[in-house]
Amino acid sequence: MGEPMRVIAGRYELQRELGVGGMGAVWLGRDQVLGRSVAIKEVRLAPVDAVGTTKLTAAAFREARTAAALSHTHIVPVYDVVEHRSRPWIVMLAIEGPTLLQRVLDSGPLDVDTVATIGASLASALDAAHEQGIVHRDVKPANVLLATDDHPWLTDFGIAQTLAGASSTSCRAKGSPGYAAPEQVRGEPPGPAVDVFGLGATLYYAVEGEHAFSGDDGWATLMAPEFGVVRTPERAGWLEPILLRMLARRPADRPTLTRIREALRTGRLPQRRGPVRGCLPRLRRR
Known part of the structure; x- marks a missing residue:
């Protein structure tokens, strides 16, 4: 400066x-x-x-x-x-446009259909990264740029690492408070489900205008997904059950990016067999 x-x-x-x-x-x-x-x-x-x-x-x-x-x-x-x-x-x-974070701060939450379209695009990008063995590990509104017609661009692979190179000894608690998955906070080796969680928290913020998890300070917010519950959405509409599944505490309870892309296009995400474990609220039947 x-x-x-x-x-x-x-x-x-x-x-x-x-x-x-x-x-x-x-x-x-x-x-x-x-x-x-x-x-x-x-x-x-x-x-x-x-x-x-x-x-x-x-x-x-x-x-x-x-x-x-x-x-x-x-x-x-x-x-x-x-x-x-x-x-x-x-x-x-160079992308001409604000981050998703700045867009929400400036103009308020986005409508449900716009968020679904953005989410499907980002899910496609993350799926492509995972096919190359790369986990982003820091999906959040500040790392999504919106160009003309709300075309989303995912940026900043600063803490990404290859799946092949991940190990329990090399991984530490990383990520951004409110967007880091519970297993990420615990320092476990990252898998694709980490990015599913981050994408779910990002889309939640985009449609609700507030974080899915919160705490009194940065550390409490970072730990909230592990010990707290997600805020009950008020604006998400048909996206609600999809977002809640993406924000499940256990990685195995989160849908794959392929299923998420389909759900964001059709408005339906098939229910898992058996209950979803964790402290998330029970999904409402539509």
Whole structure:
């Protein structure tokens, strides 16, 4: 902030800061070689020693490679990753539009059918990532960009990791309060069901205008899905039983992304055989 306009890696001109998150900032920029607008994520590393900085830089490069390996109409493509002033910078497609979070904050909850359409698109994107062995692990409204006609783009695979590389010793409690699945909070190896939970919490927020789970502080909110119950939806309409199934405490009780996509298009999600375990309210019959 306040710095003069500059060029990084001799190619990317920073124009203006679009937003700041926990791990850095996102800038609107211009690729001077190809003459196109780009979004540039500046990964701001915490002050650590040289070894720690090297590890964090390597992690940022892994993030870029993870996202670059995915090609889908609802996943923000990564063009490049460069190092400038000992910081990694990730160059992506520039999306003109707000995040889903900002849209709800500015204009209020979205209507049920719009949320269902957005949800089906994001489910398709996550399904494509899972087919490549990649779990996003941080699906939330702030990581969904809305372009023209509410075309959703999923971004920020910053804490994603391959299913093959996941292990109980390498996984720690990660994710965002209110959107992290219970098993994720416990530090268990992530599976596709983690993203089903995050997507369910994201769609709940989009249609209700408030979080499915809440606590008195960030830690309490992070732990709420493990020990609390989901708020009873008031605006979700026919989406309610679908969202509640996606937010089930046990991963095995959540539907697959394929079934979710079908349910969001048809308005029906077949009931599981036997009761759904956990502290979620009983689903109302329609």
